[in-house]
Amino acid sequence: xxxxxxxxxxxxxxxxxxxxxxxxxQNLSLSFRNAxxxxxxVTDVSFSIAAGEAVALVGESGCGKSITASAVMGIAPENAxxxxxxxxxxxxxxxxxxxxxxxxxxxxxxxxxxxxxxxxHPTLSIGRQMTDxxxxxxxxxxxxxxxxxxxxxxxxxxxxxxxxxxxxxxxLSGGMRQRVMIALAISCGPSLIIADEPTTALDVxxxxxxxxxxxxxxxxxNLAMLFITHDLEVVGDFCDRAVVMYAGDVVERGRSEDxxxxxxxxxxxxxxxxxxxxDDGRTRLTPILGTVPPVGQWPEGCRFAPRCNRADEQCRTRxxxxxxxxxxxxxxxxxxxxx
Amino acid sequence: xxxxxxxxxxxxxxxIFVPLLLVFLLLRLSPGDPAGMMLGDQAxxxxxxxxxxxxxxxxxxxxxxxxxxxxxxxxxxxxxxFFREPVMQVIPRYAGVTIxxxxxxxxxxxxxxxxxxxxxxxNRNKPxxxxxxxxxxxxxxxxxxxxxxxxxxxxxxTLRWFPVAGYNPPDAGIIAFGAxxxxxxxxxxxxxxxxxxxxxxxSMLDVLNEPYITTARAQGLPxxxxxxxxxxRTAAMPVVTVAGLAAGYMLGGAVAIEIxxxxxxxxxxxxxxxxxxxxxLVEGGVLTISLVxxxxxxxxxxxxxxxxxxxxxx
Amino acid sequence: xxxxxxxxxxxxxxxxxxxxxVRDVSFSIPRGKTFGLVGESGSGKSTTARLVLRLVExxxxxxxxxxxxxxxxSARDLRAERxxxxxxxxDPFGSLNPRMSVRDTLVEPQLVHNIGTNAEQLRTAExxxxxxxxxRAALDRFPHEFSGGQRQRIAIARALSTNPDLIVADEPVSxxxxxxxxxxxxxxxxxxxRHGTTMLFISHDLRVVQFMCDEIAVMYLGEIVEQGPRDRxxxxxxxxxxxxxLASAPGKGSGQRARLxxxxxxxxxxxxxxxxxTRCPHxxxxxxxxxxxxxxxxxxxxxxxxxxxxALAA
Numbered sequence: 001x002x003x004x005x006x007x008x009x010x011x012x013x014x015x016x017x018x019x020x021x022x023x024x025x026q027n028l029s030l031s032f033r034n035a036x037x038x039x040x041x042v043t044d045v046s047f048s049i050a051a052g053e054a055v056a057l058v059g060e061s062g063c064g065k066s067i068t069a070s071a072v073m074g075i076a077p078e079n080a081x082x083x084x085x086x087x088x089x090x091x092x093x094x095x096x097x098x099x100x101x102x103x104x105x106x107x108x109x110x111x112x113x114x115x116x117x118x119x120x121h122p123t124l125s126i127g128r129q130m131t132d133x134x135x136x137x138x139x140x141x142x143x144x145x146x147x148x149x150x151x152x153x154x155x156x157x158x159x160x161x162x163x164x165x166x167x168x169x170x171x172l173s174g175g176m177r178q179r180v181m182i183a184l185a186i187s188c189g190p191s192l193i194i195a196d197e198p199t200t201a202l203d204v205x206x207x208x209x210x211x212x213x214x215x216x217x218x219x220x221x222n223l224a225m226l227f228i229t230h231d232l233e234v235v236g237d238f239c240d241r242a243v244v245m246y247a248g249d250v251v252e253r254g255r256s257e258d259x260x261x262x263x264x265x266x267x268x269x270x271x272x273x274x275x276x277x278x279d280d281g282r283t284r285l286t287p288i289l290g291t292v293p294p295v296g297q298w299p300e301g302c303r304f305a306p307r308c309n310r311a312d313e314q315c316r317t318r319x320x321x322x323x324x325x326x327x328x329x330x331x332x333x334x335x336x337x338x339x
Numbered sequence: 340x341x342x343x344x345x346x347x348x349x350x351x352x353x354x355i356f357v358p359l360l361l362v363f364l365l366l367r368l369s370p371g372d373p374a375g376m377m378l379g380d381q382a383x384x385x386x387x388x389x390x391x392x393x394x395x396x397x398x399x400x401x402x403x404x405x406x407x408x409x410x411x412x413x414x415x416x417x418x419x420x421f422f423r424e425p426v427m428q429v430i431p432r433y434a435g436v437t438i439x440x441x442x443x444x445x446x447x448x449x450x451x452x453x454x455x456x457x458x459x460x461x462n463r464n465k466p467x468x469x470x471x472x473x474x475x476x477x478x479x480x481x482x483x484x485x486x487x488x489x490x491x492x493x494x495x496x497t498l499r500w501f502p503v504a505g506y507n508p509p510d511a512g513i514i515a516f517g518a519x520x521x522x523x524x525x526x527x528x529x530x531x532x533x534x535x536x537x538x539x540x541x542s543m544l545d546v547l548n549e550p551y552i553t554t555a556r557a558q559g560l561p562x563x564x565x566x567x568x569x570x571x572r573t574a575a576m577p578v579v580t581v582a583g584l585a586a587g588y589m590l591g592g593a594v595a596i597e598i599x600x601x602x603x604x605x606x607x608x609x610x611x612x613x614x615x616x617x618x619x620l621v622e623g624g625v626l627t628i629s630l631v632x633x634x635x636x637x638x639x640x641x642x643x644x645x646x647x648x649x650x651x652x653x
Numbered sequence: 654x655x656x657x658x659x660x661x662x663x664x665x666x667x668x669x670x671x672x673x674x675v676r677d678v679s680f681s682i683p684r685g686k687t688f689g690l691v692g693e694s695g696s697g698k699s700t701t702a703r704l705v706l707r708l709v710e711x712x713x714x715x716x717x718x719x720x721x722x723x724x725x726x727s728a729r730d731l732r733a734e735r736x737x738x739x740x741x742x743x744d745p746f747g748s749l750n751p752r753m754s755v756r757d758t759l760v761e762p763q764l765v766h767n768i769g770t771n772a773e774q775l776r777t778a779e780x781x782x783x784x785x786x787x788x789r790a791a792l793d794r795f796p797h798e799f800s801g802g803q804r805q806r807i808a809i810a811r812a813l814s815t816n817p818d819l820i821v822a823d824e825p826v827s828x829x830x831x832x833x834x835x836x837x838x839x840x841x842x843x844x845x846x847r848h849g850t851t852m853l854f855i856s857h858d859l860r861v862v863q864f865m866c867d868e869i870a871v872m873y874l875g876e877i878v879e880q881g882p883r884d885r886x887x888x889x890x891x892x893x894x895x896x897x898x899l900a901s902a903p904g905k906g907s908g909q910r911a912r913l914x915x916x917x918x919x920x921x922x923x924x925x926x927x928x929x930x931t932r933c934p935h936x937x938x939x940x941x942x943x944x945x946x947x948x949x950x951x952x953x954x955x956x957x958x959x960x961x962x963x964a965l966a967a
Contacts, residue, residue: 060830060831060832060833061830073557075553075556075557102556102559102562103559104559105556105557105558105559106557106558106559106560107559109557110557111554111557113550113553113554115550118549118550118551119550119551119553119554120551120554121551121554121555121569121572121573122551122573122647122649123572123573123646123647123648123649124568124569124572125648129555132558132560132564132568133558133559133560136558136559136560136561136564137558137559168648168649170649173916173917173919174694175916176916181554184554184558188559203693203694203857203917204693204857204859204898204901204902205693205897205898205901205913205917206693206916206917207901207903208900208901208903208912208913209912209913211903212912230830230831231831231903232831233902233903234903236903237903238903270832271831271832273835274831274832274834274835275831275835275860276838276860276861276863276864277860283842284839284842285835285838285839285864286835287832287833287835287836287839288832288835289836291800291802291833292830
């Protein structure tokens with residue numbers, strides 16, 4: 001897979017320089033204030049990403065992964081109340097006023113959105129959109145910015161970069177548009193890239209190309225990457241570590257091969273079993289019964305308990321995140337490693 | 340782009356032709372006789388007939404139309420029956436005033452409309468937003484002539500800031516010109532500016548929810564650029580449409596304002612010419628208005644194409 | 654029971670102006686089986702689904718449904734025949750009328766085709782709801798009160814309400830979350846087993862197709878490039894595109910993926926000869942000049958590729 005070094009045994013740790021932590025999120029919580037009071041959306045989310053590392057935020061719709069990402073970016077809705085600490089390259093950014101927060105975007109954090117057709121301006125030229133950000137964030141002049149934009153497009157595999165700069169979004173195919181988004185995201189040399197379902201809207205063969213590209217960029221620029229997705233297979237292939245979310249909680253956290261191949265949390269296990277696998281003789285999938293509880297209707301205690309076949313009395317109390325086997329799990333009855 | 344403009348240009352021809360034909364027919368087929376009017380009550384039938392022949396009014400209607408069409412091409416629109424001058428000399432005297440009035444009114448309307456609309460959209464649901472929306476509703480409900488009279492009463496009669504009526508052309512000095520054009524332009528433009536405010540507001544609110552605005556912000560671009568370039572570029576389109584419609588409305592509907600403020604404009608001239616059955620002048624006037632409108636629409640099309648490159652390839 | 658396939662199409666083609674969306678597609682589906690159409694954007698799979706039901710008129714080709722030539726049906730007969738063929742769409746939010754209660758939605762197809770008395774129709778609706786594991790109370794509710802997965806169940810229940818011989822499912826689970834997908838897929842399999850319905854299943858997701866389908870056709874730019882039983886396609890794919898598709902799917906581990914270069918060509922400009930040659934890692938000169946024909950590879954598998962000639966000859 002990647003050149004990521006596996007965690008070293010404790011006795012050697014002090015001898016090695018720590019891989020630089022780019023993003024550190026501690027106890028992040030996000031709530032909306034409405035007429036009835038405070039509505040929690042995301043509770044107690046913690047994870048960190050080192051330089052060159054890709055961490056996945058995995059979950060289905062309604063789990064809170066996208067809004068967690070927007071809180072990290074600093075573009076959560078205005079009426080959201082955010083708690084916890086977010087640290088970028090050692091500097092605490094969660095307490096910063098919005099204006100200061102915005103300044104980090106582009107220069108230190110880059111973003112790749114899911115649907116590039118709507119995420120890029122329809123009537124401004126590609127070149128304009130790229131040079132605007134280059135000029136503002138790096139202080140480049142007009143021709144320097146254009147040169148660099150062409151260079152970037154070239155680097156992400158877009159042929160005839162100079163012509164494309166004069167063109168518009170609607171003239172490009174889906175894969176090309178996503179490459180432009182990637183070029184835009186890395187253009188100012190950020191240390192962190194946040195990608196929100198970047199390949200979900202693409203064809204399978206194009207998806208593979210784009211993932212390869214992201215991988216190359218990550219290695220070349222030693223980027224820290226936060227990868228939001230619902231697809232566990234992509235996580236297994238592409239990311240070093242995974243954070244599984246359910247109903248606003250982190251339910252499991254660890255190296256992606258551990259989380260994806262042999263998860264300890266029943267929900268994560270359920271996700272794996274629910275996907276039709278390739279070499280499988282099953283005639284029935286094993287779905288997770290029931291549906292995700294909507295925000296505001298979370299059960300007391302473990303939020304997954306109503307759908308879990310391992311639940312019992314103890315699950316009425318909310319479990320804490322604890323290290324079990326190879327991963328961190330939030331569960332009273334985690335699955336065995338060999339399951 | 341050229342093909343697009345070329346196609347638009349060709350569309351001007353039917354746009355002008357149809358109103359001309361209609362006006363021509365309506366005029367000439369309606370009761371009332373210009374010759375009789377000019378000669379007065381005491382005229383004898385022979386005198387009237389002679390004048391009619393002289394004016395070419397005894398020909399069949401399609402011949403008259405043919406003659407007139409030929410006249411347009413050779414830039415000879417005939418003579419005004421009333422003024423006894425070539426139409427081509429009479430019209431510019433009046434048209435200039437109306438066009439200037441429309442331009443000033445349109446500029447005021449756009450400035451007020453876009454500014455208010457933007458302010459409103461950026462401060463959604465706050466007091467300023469509610470204030471603007473309420474004012475806009477009032478503005479749309481106001482009849483222009485009533486508002487004109489109100490303006491005169493307040494600013495000319497009571498405060499004496501502006502003259503009550505009359506017109507100073509621009510070459511009389513910018514202050515003098517402005518004094519006579521400002522209130523009429525305001526009265527003419529208020530309703531259209533209210534419409535533009537509403538359109539700008541709703542358009543901007545829609546655009547602000549679009550993903551590409553989030554991307555622009557995520558690139559760290561300053562808010563002024565995000566709103567001023569990224570949002571406005573798309574939000575402006577519907578407002579441009581409204582501005583085009585407003586201009587057309589103002590050109591045609593300036594009559595009441597011109598009469599109230601005693602401005603020697605095309606609208607007033609036309610109304611009087613119709614009353615006198617001054618056929619050539621009416622037709623010339625309508626032709627002028629149609630032409631100006633057509634050119635205006637071409638300009639709007641050009642602005643569309645500049646704002647949205649996807650349109651250029653149609 | 655006749656051995657005729659429920660559906661058999663041959664030479665099916667559809668062009669929209671200059672775009673050839675579907676080119677010479679042929680396949681047949683035996684009763685009770687599920688046939689999968691797999692492909693990426695521009696493959697023509699969705700258009701094929703609509704052609705089969707004559708929701709879109711084919712440009713060329715023959716559609717035989719239940720032993721009869723569908724193209725020969727008059728509009729009225731076609732409408733009557735529709736009770737035997739139903740469709741499930743991708744978008745669970747768009748395919749249900751938001752103003753119709755679930756009861757109305759389930760009863761409507763029966764009403765249209767005059768199936769049963771009012772009481773019987775209602776009983777059928779209740780039975781269908783139970784079959785898709787929705788509570789009876791759902792009858793009085795409206796689509797917006799349900800989740801995506803639940804709406805898709807309602808859509809499935811609706812499709813079954815006329816007891817059709819054929820159901821065409823166009824990406825029925827693509828818009829659903831993984832865990833919900835599993836529920837709906839299980840449901841579809843159960844219902845198919847119980848009712849013996851034949852299914853044409855369209856999807857871009859290879860994993861889902863492998864689970865649901867007995868036989869699969871892989872489409873690229875409007876044509877079928879390979880076709881065969883599920884185990885052959887997934888275990889011993891012959892066409893380079895099929896192999897690339899399978900290898901591109903996530904879950905294979907990075908580094909093992911045979912990367913396809915380039916973009917999918919536009920349907921306006923389909924490459925000469927073999928349409929896939931512009932991206933095929935094994936393309937030879939012959940691929941540009943000569944269009945490959947569908948070759949029988951035994952075991953019910955067919956593929957159109959020049960490279961197979963040498964393989965067969967070897």
